[in-house]
Amino acid sequence: MTRIDVRKTYKLYVGGAFPRSESGRSYVVEDAKGKFLANAAQASRKDARDAVQAARKAFAGWSARTPYNRGQVVYRIAEVLESRAAQLVDEVQRGEGETKRQAQASVEATVDRLVWYAGWADKLAQVVGGTNPVAAPYFDFSLPEPTGVVAVVAPQESSLLGLVSVVAPVVVTGNTVVVAASAERPVPAITLSEVLATSDVPGGVVNVLTGPIGDTVPTLAAHMDVNALDLTGVSDPATAADLERAAAENLKRVLRPEAAEPDWTLDPGLDRMTRFLETKTVWHPVGI
Amino acid sequence: MADKNVFDYAPAPESRAVVDIRSSYGLFVGGEFVDPVGGRSFKTISPATEEVLAEVSEASEHDVDLAVKAARKAYTRVWSRMSGRERSKYLFRIARILQERSRELAVLESLDNGKPIKESRDVDVPLAAAHFFYYAGWADKLEHAGFGPDPQPLGVAGQVIPWNFPLLMLAWKIAPALACGNTVVLKPAETTPLTALLFAEICQQADLPPGVVNIVTGAGGTGRAIVAHEDVDKVAFTGSTEVGRLIARTVAGTDKKVTLELGGKAANIVFDDAPVDQAVEGIVNGIFFNQGHVCCAGSRLLVQESVADEVLERLKRRMATLRVGDPLDKNTDVGAINSAEQLAKIRQLSEVGESEGAERWSPACDLPSHGFWFPPTVFTGVSQAHRIAREEIFGPVLSVLTFRTPTEAVEKANNTPFGLSAGVWTDKGSRILWTAEKLRAGVVWANTFNKFDPTSPFGGYQESGYGREGGRHGLEGYIR
Numbered sequence: 001m002t003r004i005d006v007r008k009t010y011k012l013y014v015g016g017a018f019p020r021s022e023s024g025r026s027y028v029v030e031d032a033k034g035k036f037l038a039n040a041a042q043a044s045r046k047d048a049r050d051a052v053q054a055a056r057k058a059f060a061g062w063s064a065r066t067p068y069n070r071g072q073v074v075y076r077i078a079e080v081l082e083s084r085a086a087q088l089v090d091e092v093q094r095g096e097g098e099t100k101r102q103a104q105a106s107v108e109a110t111v112d113r114l115v116w117y118a119g120w121a122d123k124l125a126q127v128v129g130g131t132n133p134v135a136a137p138y139f140d141f142s143l144p145e146p147t148g149v150v151a152v153v154a155p156q157e158s159s160l161l162g163l164v165s166v167v168a169p170v171v172v173t174g175n176t177v178v179v180a181a182s183a184e185r186p187v188p189a190i191t192l193s194e195v196l197a198t199s200d201v202p203g204g205v206v207n208v209l210t211g212p213i214g215d216t217v218p219t220l221a222a223h224m225d226v227n228a229l230d231l232t233g234v235s236d237p238a239t240a241a242d243l244e245r246a247a248a249e250n251l252k253r254v255l256r257p258e259a260a261e262p263d264w265t266l267d268p269g270l271d272r273m274t275r276f277l278e279t280k281t282v283w284h285p286v287g288i
Numbered sequence: 289m290a291d292k293n294v295f296d297y298a299p300a301p302e303s304r305a306v307v308d309i310r311s312s313y314g315l316f317v318g319g320e321f322v323d324p325v326g327g328r329s330f331k332t333i334s335p336a337t338e339e340v341l342a343e344v345s346e347a348s349e350h351d352v353d354l355a356v357k358a359a360r361k362a363y364t365r366v367w368s369r370m371s372g373r374e375r376s377k378y379l380f381r382i383a384r385i386l387q388e389r390s391r392e393l394a395v396l397e398s399l400d401n402g403k404p405i406k407e408s409r410d411v412d413v414p415l416a417a418a419h420f421f422y423y424a425g426w427a428d429k430l431e432h433a434g435f436g437p438d439p440q441p442l443g444v445a446g447q448v449i450p451w452n453f454p455l456l457m458l459a460w461k462i463a464p465a466l467a468c469g470n471t472v473v474l475k476p477a478e479t480t481p482l483t484a485l486l487f488a489e490i491c492q493q494a495d496l497p498p499g500v501v502n503i504v505t506g507a508g509g510t511g512r513a514i515v516a517h518e519d520v521d522k523v524a525f526t527g528s529t530e531v532g533r534l535i536a537r538t539v540a541g542t543d544k545k546v547t548l549e550l551g552g553k554a555a556n557i558v559f560d561d562a563p564v565d566q567a568v569e570g571i572v573n574g575i576f577f578n579q580g581h582v583c584c585a586g587s588r589l590l591v592q593e594s595v596a597d598e599v600l601e602r603l604k605r606r607m608a609t610l611r612v613g614d615p616l617d618k619n620t621d622v623g624a625i626n627s628a629e630q631l632a633k634i635r636q637l638s639e640v641g642e643s644e645g646a647e648r649w650s651p652a653c654d655l656p657s658h659g660f661w662f663p664p665t666v667f668t669g670v671s672q673a674h675r676i677a678r679e680e681i682f683g684p685v686l687s688v689l690t691f692r693t694p695t696e697a698v699e700k701a702n703n704t705p706f707g708l709s710a711g712v713w714t715d716k717g718s719r720i721l722w723t724a725e726k727l728r729a730g731v732v733w734a735n736t737f738n739k740f741d742p743t744s745p746f747g748g749y750q751e752s753g754y755g756r757e758g759g760r761h762g763l764e765g766y767i768r
Contacts, residue, residue: 134744135418138736245541251750251753283732283736
């Protein structure tokens with residue numbers, strides 16, 4: 001007799017735990033061929049607010065870690081992700097309808113991207129900060145600091161490489177994040193949550209919501225304790241404009257979506273890190 | 289009485305003869321002064337005397353459109369094609385003319401704004417010239433600025449500036465925009481248009497190509513027309529958080545790049561080991577500089593409980609020596625409130641302060657009978673819930689709170705939706721750095737306050753806005 005496999009319950013990732021949606025709702029996730037994959041948790045507005053609370057709670061500790069330590073933690077995510085590569089290749093392949101070879105390349109690029117960002121943790125401040133040669137006897141320097149809690153709408157197409165490409169640059173600099181995963185392809189995001197939970201990332205630093213983005217993202221965009229909003233995964237311009245308007249209430253920093261989903265295999269540059277950083281300038285007199 | 293008079297100052301007024309104010313001004317569009325299409329105008333007055341200084345044009349939507357068209361034409365045909373080296377020389381020319389005409393600019397600024405001549409002369413005008421010098425040097429070095437190998441200008445920048453530092457804010461906006469190859473349409477505040485209009489003449493003297501800089505005067509409606517204009521690629525605004533929110537909503541869903549420098553409610557933290565006399569000077573400079581019309585003013589004094597009495601006593605003694613009066617008098621420390629509207633707001637919030645239970649104190653001072661005046665004022669017994677501890681008053685009004693531990697100081701300092709600036713006073717180096725690290729603010733002044741420099745990035749966290757002005761960082765808002 002063939003063994004009946006044990007299936008997994010796909011849940012949210014909030015504050016380091018894996019709750020079901022408080023609403024008790026789930027939605028059907030299918031693979032690229034339309035075959036049933038899972039009943040994923042359908043996050044509610046309340047789940048979004050809980051996730052923001054968890055992200056806020058984690059911010060002080062995470063942003064106070066040394067950059068060296070944050071770099072090590074992000075590198076650790078890459079290590080653990082690599083060890084789950086086979087599973088993720090399978091999930092990306094089924095969800096995105098790619099060949100195995102394509103899915104493999106995508107998972108490898110994801111691991112490499114994490115390694116790339118991990119290395120930035122203790123280098124960025126020297127690249128974008130420095131001393132300012134003011135015309136008076138003062139020592140004056142500027143340094144980057146994390147913006148705070150960042151809400152991210154992950155890309156809808158690229159469910160793993162795209163997701164990691166938007167989350168890693170936000171957290172490596174010390175922000176905490178609430179990410180709305182690809183609505184139709186949430187499975188790799190849930191597996192990534194399991195990777196995060198086992199790679200020394202403190203609970204609440206990354207919070208993952210699954211479900212239609214219309215259920216949670218308007219709440220995140222209007223939330224007064226969210227400091228920035230990345231709309232990369234919003235494909236409808238009118239929706240993106242509405243969300244940007246809602247974000248104006250507390251002057252969130254907003255990253256607008258591009259006309260088409262970016263090619264995630266390209267060199268990412270610094271922009272996704274610097275977008276969610278504040279520059280702090282400190283002055284002190286020089287004298288005896 | 290005789291003793292008191294020994295230390296009185298004889299008036300030392302700066303002469304007005306150096307400025308030549310025209311009776312009326314057109315809009316500066318395409319390199320010429322032109323009449324507004326609708327023919328509407330408004331008066332700008334001296335807030336110190338309420339004397340009418342000039343009649344100024346009010347730009348309509350149509351006028352703004354003409355200005356944007358002039359800026360677009362100059363961008364496409366001239367400015368974006370010019371090499372950085374050539375652009376750079378125009379900016380150096382402007383910087384030099386600002387220096388050459390510095391006396392005139394300072395007097396005009398003090399007349400139109402009400403700020404003391406010693407501030408316009410020693411701070412506003414030299415810093416404005418320094419900004420042009422600084423960004424002039426960037427124009428041909430942008431590929432080395434760390435924003436990619438081939439940074440490109442955005443196009444037409446729409447810029448709206450406030451009345452507290454009229455010429456200096458103009459410099460903060462125009463210098464980096466032009467250095468990066470953009471052209472601009474700038475609106476000065478309706479109460480302080482005159483130095484911007486003189487700057488237009490300076491552009492003519494510098495032979496700046498027509499349309500590269502356009503100055504349109506007007507009030508909120510003119511500003512809205514600039515922000516909403518569909519051929520404006522970049523919006524730069526300095527002003528209130530309330531208007532900043534409206535702008536953020538207006539540009540939602542467009543491709544416009546935006547930088548906002550908004551309100552603040554800065555904490556100025558004095559620890560028990562601070563050098564008290566220096567700290568008192570810093571507190572005074574933090575809140576009474578420019579009549580407190582400063583977005584980064586140190587409007588919340590957080591003083592450690594053990595030294596609070598001593599600091600307050602010395603602060604009051606120092607406040608009693610502040611000379612309030614004629615902005616053109618070289619002895620004046622505190623000038624006129626910029627407008628009747630702002631004066632009403634300061635009065636109203638001060639009354640709220642009293643009615644909510646804080647204790648109000650001002651030194652005895654004779655205020656002129658005409659014009660808009662408010663004495664340097666300090667509120668003690670202020671709690672974090674009081675409106676005078678939460679809202680930006682934008683006037684010479686200081687709210688004093690106390691704390692016991694450094695952690696409490698930082699918690700109170702950060703307990704605000706703003707995050708523009710902060711001050712810290714202590715003799716202990718490690719405590720300065722610890723406090724500076726914990727403060728969620730874009731500028732932290734340690735054992736100093738209200739210092740500015742073109743090389744030094746300035747801008748806020750949270751609801752104090754986004755983007756930085758000044759330094760290499762200031763280029764980012766004007767290139768892609």
